[in-house]
Amino acid sequence: MSNPSPSDALLGAADIRELAGVLGVRPTKQRGQNFVIDANTVRRIVRTAEVRPADVVVEVGPGLGSLTLALLEAADRVTAVEIDDVLAGALPATVAARMPGRADRFALVHSDALRVTELPGPAPTALVANLPYNVAVPVLLHMLDTFPSIERTLVMVQAEVADRLAAGPGSKVYGVPSVKANWYAEVRRAGSIGRNVFWPAPNVDSGLVSLTRRAEPVKTTAAKAEVFAVVDAAFAQRRKTLRAALAGWAGSAAAAEAALVAAGVPPQARGEALTVEEFARIAEHGPRAGAGPASPSPEPAP
Structure with a gap:
């Protein structure tokens, strides 16, 4: 059986609503679900993510599969992590029906992304996802920490969160997400997404954030x-x-x-003025200095 043409393979608004109806699915605020219903938008996300033919992409929160299918067109392999029972059960069949020639390049992990510690197949090289708004930052940081092979990331998040992630020292919105994301990667805003490409349409705008893993870790x-x-x-x-x-x-x-003095940071300074490297220097002179690596702890909510 030959592949459908790209225009047939990707999901449009009518396809999304029909599939949701068959499955009895209604997007829930509890899980931050807003499904992308515009094929041009998912293609734009894949282009902006600079997905390459050799990439092994991990996607978090694939929903009904809009972005998943667009990723499968461009990448070598796609692994989707989905927590919802119904959505996880349906996605492999959607992939098989709409992209039969690529179905063997797709894997589904039915799990909470915050608990995922391993993925099937080759190590992921990229993370591309429309992240559920309510857990976007913890999921992003967990994935970057757990899978150091992820070189490039593009996530769609609430516009306000996108601004915070990409903010630099001195910005009014620079804070915990900004610093922690910068521990792993160079971070920048990569575009905006309108509300009308989602079902249901959210009450907030969305933004794209690009993260490129640091060539060298923070020296500390x-x-x-x-x-x-x-x-x-x-x-x-x-x-x-x-x-x-x-x-x-x-x-x-x-x-x-x-x-602070030992780290070369003025005691009267405030956190929003410091780089991640300066925070690391402070940690070097803290109460645990010389005590060895700290015990791993769950990632605190930002």
Whole structure:
């Protein structure tokens, strides 16, 4: 059986609604589900992600398969991670029906993306996803941390979250997501997506964020968990100086000041002015300095 033409293979608005009706699916706010119903939009996402013929792409939250099919057109392999029972059960059949010639290049992992620690087949080289809005940042950070083979990432998230992820030091929206994403990658805004390409149409605009894994990790002797602990403490009370904000982390304001001075950071500075490298230097002089790597802990919500 030959492949359908690309125009037939991708899902349009009528296809999405028909498929959802057959499955008895209604998008839920609880899981942040908004299905893309425009084929041109998913093609644009794949182009912006610069998906290559040799790429092994992991997709989180594939839903009914709009982006999945567009990724299969461009990549060598696609692995989709879906938590919803009905959607996970239906997606392989959708792929087989609409792209039979590529079905053997597709794998489905029925799981919560925040709990995924391994994927079938070759290691992923790219992450491309329309992330559920309610868990977008934790899922993104978990995937980048768990799969270091992911070189390039393009995610669609709420516009406000996209701005926060791509913000640099000194920006009003620079915060925990900005610093933690920059630990792994160079981050930039890569475009905007209108509301009318979704079903149901969300009440907020969406944005694309591109992340390119750092060629070299942040140079530090501190464990990632300890650096992130400093970041969390620094932004917990944004109006406070770092001397005050880090007092709990360091054990006292005096200890926090000593760590800041040793790191070459002014104690009166605030977290929104610091780079990820500066947060790492502070962690090197903190209470755990010299104690060895910190024990892994669940990723805190940003």
